[in-house]
Amino acid sequence: MDDYLSVNRANWDERAPAHAKAQSYGVARYRADPDHLSDVVRFDRELLGDVSGLRGVHLQCHIGTDTLSLHRLGARMSGLDFSAASLAEARSLAASTGADIDYHESDVYSALDVLEPGGYDLVYTGVGALCWLPSIERWADVVAGLLRPGGRLFVRDGHPVLYSLDETREPLTPRFPYFERAEPLVWEEAGTYADADSRFEHTTTHSWNHGLGETVTALLDRGFQLTRLVEHRSAPWEALPGHMVLDDVPVLGGAVPEWRLRDERDRIPLTFTAAAVRP
Template identity: 45%
Template sequence: MATPSDWRAVNRANWDERVPVHSAGAFYDLPGFVAGRDTLRGFEAAEVGDVDGRTLLHLQCHIGLDTLSWARHGAAVTGLDFSEPALETARELAARIGVTTARFVAADVYDAVHALDARTFDIVYTGMGALCWLPDINRWAQTAAALVAPGGFLYVAEFHPVADVLGEDGHTVEHDYFLRDPIVVDEPGSYAAPDVPTTETLTIEWRHGVGDVVSAVAAAGLRVEFLHEHDNGHFRLPAGLDVPLVYSLRARKPA
């Protein structure tokens, strides 16, 4: 049985196996993306603003759909992920849509500063479902802050942990919001294709409260400009239950 100390190897094996499942399935819809579908949510593009000509680093980019969507908006993009198979797919997609300047780097997020030769970026971006795979949110924030150029900013769009404590019925509270211990899950399939069998069934995750994330970002020396909560994610809760499903945060490094 996996232990929390194995988290990186366990999660990488799981994500490596997900790549062909995600590439072939309807959830990520690669043919639609190649045809021009933008995977960014409307509030992301609005809150980040004009990226034309700006450098953007996407941490934990998976197969690169959001990364390449930013490239379509005009950013000079770099994607970083610990799964080499995922990055191979991202590179293939970049070639298929004619984005020749995108760079994809294989590294654990905590090693990003070294892997990127201490380069900094106008925008450091992290998207949905990224932070739960990291045990140390303070170390993540310090790493992200080190990658932001002076005057640039970190932008986070993430699933809201309040929604995470609800059961499948959307009404029952089944999980502890304040749980900070590792969460070991053993189940086949993927959120994108739950009925597709997989052999790497284990994952190790962590729950990070909104306060934890904001405090970590502030402690890393970034100035929080806003924290917004949204009711639109990959799913909606049953009618009559209004809780935030997603939050977004922007924090700037002093010039």
Template identity: 45%
Template sequence: MSGLDVLHLQCHLGTETLAFARRGARTVGLDFSEASVMAARGIAEKAGLDVSYVRADVYDAVEALEGRRFDVVYTGKGALRYLPDLERWADVVARLLRPGGRLYVVEFHPLLNALGPKPAPGEGPELLLLHDYLGGSGAVHRDATHTYTDGPAVEGATDSYEWMHGTGEVVNALLGAGMSIRRLTESDEPPWPRWPRMVWTAPGWWCLPEPRIPLLYGLPASR
């Protein structure tokens, strides 16, 4: 990673972005939220790391970065569900990469997104398919006073919109943009306990004792 130019798309608070900088990469984080970018800059400063952060919509990344190209583009857990158009996203990624550059996607599996949240009081431990696995049916509207973080309740705007994307949609979008898929790896271990009966694993993540189902996937591709 040392000496490489690395771009983290939809970096949010930039905590994963810092990991690339710690490994010697020339690192840029991009996010559409001004509040997130400001917070990420503060975290990087406290950590003593030289990271550049840019506020822009991911679809405008090529223009916002003034045509700069990268050795590695990374997008992390929970990012793709906020994008309505994966073909357009894949085209942007291809334009951001140098010839021979690599994209790394680490994303929550669409099966996890299709399963319901933790059981309500009085409900059993069964996993229920409550949402679409495949995309194409439009945005999923949510109205909630709390985000996925453990922070305080949201005040004011509580509406959010997400789009379902099956793994096939992700693969086909990248192939359509001229990318080569190197492999696809599925894992049953997400980094947080989605359901109460999940157990702590040796790597420090979580898994269901049964059944073993994909909850996370990794996909490296190259230009």
């Protein structure tokens, strides 16, 4: 089973430098504007609330744009990722912007080996993270182990309904498992969603879906109190090419560009936000 780590890591090591150069990640804007925040963090800023002074950790932080954004909102941030190449980009971005962020190389399930157990006020997980983990129960164990009593989890991710759809069919049709299963979905992709011109050597990835009920129940079983669960009609990436349009979504203090269904926008949820507190 652990072979998925080496397979996925090889792919993400290639994605990292491509994403650092991609217009969609906009790394140069963080260096040019000390107040710039990622669209992902801006989208959820009202739901996220005040994070100033909190000791936070961003799991599966990739190249660190959301991590830096949380730092700019006043949190004392750490980042964790299993890709050395991603962390190199994240550290470079933090150093070039004068941000005091410590980064740690580890897969999620080994996070408690490199991070302080019970030492965090906030665990943050961003878009496109949970699908790379085979077990949502093990993820919930890690989150519970990292948070101090009273600490909180905040996650926005792709909705499992979205991940079950086959965008190559018209109309959109469920094809892939909605619920978690032991066997991964195996994908072959020459490039990356962030840069259509990129071509990689390591093109195979393994992923899993996790039903929304499975994710929430995993947290409830560990004593978490769910404080927020919101399903959204938009996503920050073109998750269903050919079926979506880019639109401005109103958020606290302005708007952010997000992708919505071109037709019948109320048909399905595309992403969700969940927040929970460890008593």
